[in-house]
Amino acid sequence: MQTEAVYQCCIHPQCRNSSDLSDTTFRCKRCGSLMDVCYDWNRLPIPKKLSEFEAKWSRRYDPLDYSGVWRFRELFPFARPEQILTVGEGQTILQQANGIAEYVGLNPGCLFLQYEGMNPSGSFKDNGMTAAFTHARMVGARRAACASTGNTSASLAMYCAASQTMKAIIFIGSGKISYGKLAQALDHGALTVQIAGDFDDALTRVQQVSAQLGIYLVNSINPFRLEGQKTIMYRILEGLRWEVPDWIVVPGGNLGNVSSFGKAFVELFELGLIPRLPKLAVINAAGAHTFYQLHDRQQVRWQSGQLDQAKIENYFKQMDSNQDRANTLASAIEINRPVNLPKALRALERCGGVVREATDQEMLDAKARVAMGGFGCEPASGASVAGAKRLCQEGIIAKSDRVVCILTGHALKDPNITIAYHATDPKMFEEVLGKRGVRRAMFANRAIQVSNDLDEIIKAIEVFTS
Numbered sequence: 001m002q003t004e005a006v007y008q009c010c011i012h013p014q015c016r017n018s019s020d021l022s023d024t025t026f027r028c029k030r031c032g033s034l035m036d037v038c039y040d041w042n043r044l045p046i047p048k049k050l051s052e053f054e055a056k057w058s059r060r061y062d063p064l065d066y067s068g069v070w071r072f073r074e075l076f077p078f079a080r081p082e083q084i085l086t087v088g089e090g091q092t093i094l095q096q097a098n099g100i101a102e103y104v105g106l107n108p109g110c111l112f113l114q115y116e117g118m119n120p121s122g123s124f125k126d127n128g129m130t131a132a133f134t135h136a137r138m139v140g141a142r143r144a145a146c147a148s149t150g151n152t153s154a155s156l157a158m159y160c161a162a163s164q165t166m167k168a169i170i171f172i173g174s175g176k177i178s179y180g181k182l183a184q185a186l187d188h189g190a191l192t193v194q195i196a197g198d199f200d201d202a203l204t205r206v207q208q209v210s211a212q213l214g215i216y217l218v219n220s221i222n223p224f225r226l227e228g229q230k231t232i233m234y235r236i237l238e239g240l241r242w243e244v245p246d247w248i249v250v251p252g253g254n255l256g257n258v259s260s261f262g263k264a265f266v267e268l269f270e271l272g273l274i275p276r277l278p279k280l281a282v283i284n285a286a287g288a289h290t291f292y293q294l295h296d297r298q299q300v301r302w303q304s305g306q307l308d309q310a311k312i313e314n315y316f317k318q319m320d321s322n323q324d325r326a327n328t329l330a331s332a333i334e335i336n337r338p339v340n341l342p343k344a345l346r347a348l349e350r351c352g353g354v355v356r357e358a359t360d361q362e363m364l365d366a367k368a369r370v371a372m373g374g375f376g377c378e379p380a381s382g383a384s385v386a387g388a389k390r391l392c393q394e395g396i397i398a399k400s401d402r403v404v405c406i407l408t409g410h411a412l413k414d415p416n417i418t419i420a421y422h423a424t425d426p427k428m429f430e431e432v433l434g435k436r437g438v439r440r441a442m443f444a445n446r447a448i449q450v451s452n453d454l455d456e457i458i459k460a461i462e463v464f465t466s
């Protein structure tokens with residue numbers, strides 16, 4: 001193990017526990033908090049300016065410099081190059097989106113979309129999975145497991161298949177996974193365990209099973225996932241010619257992303273590589289709004305690690321006694337108890353920021369508008385654009401702020417919802433969306449029915465396109 005990288009308890013100033021990277025429980029032995037991966041930067045070669053990373057582009061023949069994750073490896077140096085498993089993840093770029101800016105309420109030139117659906121398995125999860133996998137190889141793991149709403153399992157299954165040495169075991173809740181994602185896990189050969197319950201139940205079980213059988217766990221309690229996901233922020237900075245945007249807007253599920261993004265910016269700031277921190281906005285689904293409730297309604301704060309644990313426990317108890325379970329069409333963020341809650345609170349405290357919720361209606365309309373702007377994303381990704389729109393309406397985001405919305409997953413992950421949204425047959429709309437509270441499709445694009453007759457076809461096309 002490289003000694004410049006260690007685990008540190010995430011409430012380090014209070015607990016001060018630290019250990020080497022061989023442990024795979026990812027929890028502090030002293031207080032049970034999640035661990036961070038931390039570096040002794042003084043003993044490591046750090047670039048003087050972020051623009052030095054541009055030199056990597058001339059070395060694209062080297063898979064580590066081709067990867068949009070590993071070409072930034074000096075900023076999460078826990079592995080030796082020969083230990084790294086890459087499949088060319090992170091080839092994603094920041095794109096300006098003026099039509100969508102207008103929809104959100106921003107000035108032209110102010111909205112940027114970071115389209116992480118471009119990753120090999122079709123979601124941002126690959127950024128973190130390549131890092132977790134690399135650590136799994138460092139500790140000699142032969143089996144890796146996760147509980148998943150879909151994308152984590154698709155990514156895990158892909159890396160296991162690519163490694164040729166590791167076996168994937170995935171836990172999914174019943175009826176809670178979209179077909180695109182399940183198809184990937186099955187196709188890549190993952191052992192798929194469907195349990196009667198939801199994501200939170202599956203996550204509890206996978207932790208028990210992994211501990212008992214010594215299986216490597218890759219859910220986002222795994223801090224190496226968060227290390228890899230930091231590179232999404234580095235690529236955003238690169239896209240802005242190394243300038244810091246005003247806002248990063250991201251959907252919130254288990255809160256791994258926002259935790260990772262906060263860590264990325266704080267580290268760059270402390271290393272003197274950026275002059276200021278952006279604000280972070282996390283968007284929950286209205287049907288899975290634990291973080292919104294705790295942070296913005298009940299004012300739960302990080303407070304340097306002295307967070308109000310009783311208030312949080314109380315909230316969860318109340319949820320249980322009300323049988324209040326997460327329920328949203330955005331299945332990727334249908335989560336009751338986000339495991340990275342403390343780290344996410346830390347990120348919001350360090351960077352400043354807010355949490356908002358978006359309804360399924362708002363997410364699906366935003367997703368359709370985003371698609372009309374040329375970016376195909378899945379329902380959960382619509383949350384960031386819907387949330388940015390809401391924050392503009394509230395005046396929290398100014399029209400002239402530079403805003404980056406993360407599009408977390410690819411459109412083809414969940415075609416059923418998209419087809420129902422554009423359905424010509426109202427029964428189909430009702431069955432998939434109406435029953436779940438969606439009333440209308442603001443950007444519906446309905447297929448037209450024409451008889452098999454050349455004149456009729458030509459007439460129809462003229463009517464609809466002239």
Ligand SMILES: *Cc1c(COP(=O)(O)O)cnc(C)c1O
Nearest residue numbers: 151253254255256257332408409
């Ligand atoms: C996993 C996932 C999320 C949630 O990310 P967290 O880091 O768990 O908050 C959002 N969108 C998509 C498409 C995902 O796959």
Ligand SMILES: [Zn+2]
Nearest residue numbers: 009015028031
């Ligand atoms: Zn501790």
